[in-house]
Amino acid sequence: xxxxxxxxxxxxxxxxxxxxxxxxxxxxxxxxxxxxxxxxxxxxxxxxxxxxxxxxxxxxxxxxxxxxxxxxxxxxxxxxxxxxxxxxxxxxxxxxxxxxxxxxxxxxxxxxxxxxxxxxxxxxxxxxxxxxxxxxxxxxxxxxxxxxxxxxxxxxxxxxxxxxxxxxxxxxxxxxxxxxxxxxxxxxxxxxxxxxxxxxxxxxxxxxxxxxxxxxxxxxxxxxxxxxxxxxxxxxxxxxxxxxxxxxxxxxxxxxxxxxxxxxxxxxxxxxxxx
Numbered sequence: 690x691x692x693x694x695x696x697x698x699x700x701x702x703x704x705x706x707x708x709x710x711x712x713x714x715x716x717x718x719x720x721x722x723x724x725x726x727x728x729x730x731x732x733x734x735x736x737x738x739x740x741x742x743x744x745x746x747x748x749x750x751x752x753x754x755x756x757x758x759x760x761x762x763x764x765x766x767x768x769x770x771x772x773x774x775x776x777x778x779x780x781x782x783x784x785x786x787x788x789x790x791x792x793x794x795x796x797x798x799x800x801x802x803x804x805x806x807x808x809x810x811x812x813x814x815x816x817x818x819x820x821x822x823x824x825x826x827x828x829x830x831x832x833x834x835x836x837x838x839x840x841x842x843x844x845x846x847x848x849x850x851x852x853x854x855x856x857x858x859x860x861x862x863x864x865x866x867x868x869x870x871x872x873x874x875x876x877x878x879x880x881x882x883x884x885x886x887x888x889x890x891x892x893x894x895x896x897x898x899x900x901x902x903x904x905x906x907x908x909x910x911x912x913x914x915x916x917x918x919x920x921x922x923x924x925x926x927x928x929x930x931x932x933x934x935x936x937x938x939x940x941x942x943x944x945x946x947x948x949x950x951x952x953x954x955x956x957x958x959x960x961x962x963x964x
Contacts, residue, residue: 694735696726723747742771766807831938845921872918
């Protein structure tokens with residue numbers, strides 16, 4: 690039975706979440722604040738930690754920073770559970786090394802799915818560390834999607850688009866991949882009758898525009914700014930070279946593509962049932 694450390698100062702939410710996890714067949718240990726949570730993490734060595742951000746004694750960021758400095762706890766999967774939804778808050782948590790970020794209110798399926806996913810990923814990463822200790826500490830290696838987004842921020846070209854302005858058009862050469870820093874982008878195409886079909890919506894901190902990294906494949910849809918939009922663009926050929934040099938970032942990109950396909954399927958089903 691996997692052990693979950695839940696760090697949450699709201700007693701009602703702590704009790705309800707503990708019960709939810711126990712019903713899902715997890716062993717749960719709970720801490721009422723960050724300071725107690727750090728002590729419990731070091732003594733209990735749980736399989737995964739679910740932690741609130743805003744807490745007395747020590748906040749969630751402090752908990753993660755503290756545990757990241759300890760050799761016995763730095764690889765424990767860490768999920769933030771918080772009502773803070775600003776892009777800067779999410780990115781701060783991910784930059785510190787969090788594995789996931791769930792916003793309140795949340796449902797049971799969302800929490801259980803995140804825990805199962807992170808436990809599975811942690812098991813794979815543990816095997817990789819054991820098999821390839823010599824490759825664990827490449828100084829400038831990009832390891833995660835968050836590292837990749839930071840690379841976009843630091844090295845990409847900043848572009849602005851007004852509301853309803855086209856960013857790229859279906860059939861044109863797919864020269865760039867984009868990271869949204871502000872605004873919302875709609876991707877769409879037209880059917881044989883000329884009816885516009887929305888294929889995806891991308892919000893702040895999303896990557897979009899990746900049709901192919903190896904072939905000169907044109908864009909498969911048109912992207913339009915739904916409001917004033919700020920993006921950072923990187924040539925797909927430059928991104929291809931970066932991914933070739935950073936295998937962990939490549940694996941993270943594969944996971945993102947998989948999640949996008951799953952999300953697209955859900956969106957299409959919703960549109961089908963609502964039409």
